[in-house]
Amino acid sequence: MDKIDKYLHLLYKGDNSSEVLELKEELREHLILSANEFMSQGYTEEEAYDKAIEKFDGGKDMLNELHKTIKTAKSKNIKKHENIKLKKFSRKILRGISAICLVIVALIIFQRHKLYSTTFYVESTLDSKLNYIVSSNELYDVSKYESEINKLLKSKQFKNVVNLRIYMNPAKDYSGVTLYEYSTEYNKNNWLYTVGGPANELTSKGDEAYFKAEIEHNPLVRDNDFFRNVLVLGIMSFCIDILLLLISTVSKYKARVRGNRINMV
Numbered sequence: 228m229d230k231i232d233k234y235l236h237l238l239y240k241g242d243n244s245s246e247v248l249e250l251k252e253e254l255r256e257h258l259i260l261s262a263n264e265f266m267s268q269g270y271t272e273e274e275a276y277d278k279a280i281e282k283f284d285g286g287k288d289m290l291n292e293l294h295k296t297i298k299t300a301k302s303k304n305i306k307k308h309e310n311i312k313l314k315k316f317s318r319k320i321l322r323g324i325s326a327i328c329l330v331i332v333a334l335i336i337f338q339r340h341k342l343y344s345t346t347f348y349v350e351s352t353l354d355s356k357l358n359y360i361v362s363s364n365e366l367y368d369v370s371k372y373e374s375e376i377n378k379l380l381k382s383k384q385f386k387n388v389v390n391l392r393i394y395m396n397p398a399k400d401y402s403g404v405t406l407y408e409y410s411t412e413y414n415k416n417n418w419l420y421t422v423g424g425p426a427n428e429l430t431s432k433g434d435e436a437y438f439k440a441e442i443e444h445n446p447l448v449r450d451n452d453f454f455r456n457v458l459v460l461g462i463m464s465f466c467i468d469i470l471l472l473l474i475s476t477v478s479k480y481k482a483r484v485r486g487n488r489i490n491m492v
Contacts, residue, residue, distance in 0.1 A: 230276045231258045314471060321468040328461025335457075338448045342420065346442055348384050350422040357393065357438050361426040366395075366436055369407050380409055389413040390441040395434045403437065418446045 232255070258279045265275035356376070365371040376393075379385055390410050397403035413419075423439035430436060447453055 230273075231255055231262070231280070234258075234280050314475065318468050318471055321464045321471075324464040325461050325468065328457050328464065331457050332454070332461065335448060335454050338445065342442070342444050342448055345384065345387060346420055346422050349388060349440055349442060350424075352379070352384075353391075353422075353438050353440055354424060354426075357426045357436055358428075361428060361430055361436050364431050366393075366406065366430050366434075367432075373407060376407065376409070387443045388440050389419065389443045390439075392439045394437055394439075395430075397435070397437055406436075413443045416446070417443045418449065420444055420449070 258276075261279035261282060262272075262275040265278045266272060270278060356372075356379070360366050360372050376391070380388060380391065388409075389412075391408070392405060393407040394403040394405045419441040420443075421439065421441050423437065426436040
C-alpha cells in the first residue's frame with residue numbers, strides 16, 4: 228500500500244490541486260484492485276504491487292496528458308471565473324455611473340425649474356411695481372418707493388437678486404438716467420440671469436421707465452453642454468450595462484443547451 232502511495236506521489240509530485248488529489252485517489256483505488264487480482268493469481272503482496280504499477284506504467288504518457296488536460300481546464304476555469312467577476316464589477320460601475328448621472332440630471336432639471344419660476348416671479352412682480360409707480364406719478368420721487376423696493380428685495384423670493392436698477396430713457400447702451408440702484412456682493416463664479424423691460428406707459432413727463440434685475444445662479448444649471456454630456460454618459464452606461472446582461476444571459480443559455488445535449492448523448 229505504501230509503495231502505491233509513493234508511486235502516485237512521485238507521479239504527480241509538486242501538484243496538490245484539488246483536481247489532481249481527486250485523480251490520485253481514483254488511481255490509487257484502481258492500483259489496489261489491480262494488485263488484488265495479481266494476489267489472487269498467487270503473487271505475493273509485494274510482487275502484486277510491483278506488477279500493478281508495472282502494468283499501470285504502460286499508460287504513463289496517457290496519464291501525463293490527462294494531468295496536463297486537467298491543469299489546462301483548471302486554468303481556463305480560473306480565467307473564466309475572473310472574467311465573470313470582472314464583468315460583474317464592470318456592471319456595478321456602469322450602474323453606479325448611470326445612477327449618478329440620473330441624480331445629476333434630475334437635480335439640474337429641478338434647479339432649472341426653480342430658477343425659471345424665480346425669474347418669472349421677480350420679473351412679473353417688478354414689472355407690476357414699476358407700472359404702479361409710473362401710473363402714480365411717483366417715479367421721479369425715489370423716496371416714495373425706495374423703502375418698499377428695499378423690503379421687497381429682502382424677501383425670500385428675491386434673495387438671489389444681486390442687482391436691480393430702475394432708470395429712464397435708455398440710450399443704445401442701456402445707460403439712461405438712473406433713478407434707483409441696488410447692488411450686493413455675490414459669488415463671481417456664478418452666472419447672472421438678467422430680466423427686465425419697460426413700463427406699459429410713459430410717465431407724466433413723457434419719459435420711458437425701465438427696470439433691469441440680475442439673478443445669481445449656479446452656472447451648471449444653464450450649461451446645456453454639461454447637461455447633454457451627463458445625459459449621454461448616463462444613457463450610454465445604462466445601454467452598455469443592458470448589453471452585458473444580455474451577453475451573459477445568452478452565454479448561460481448556450482452553456483445550458485450544450486449541457487443538455489451532452490446529457491442526452
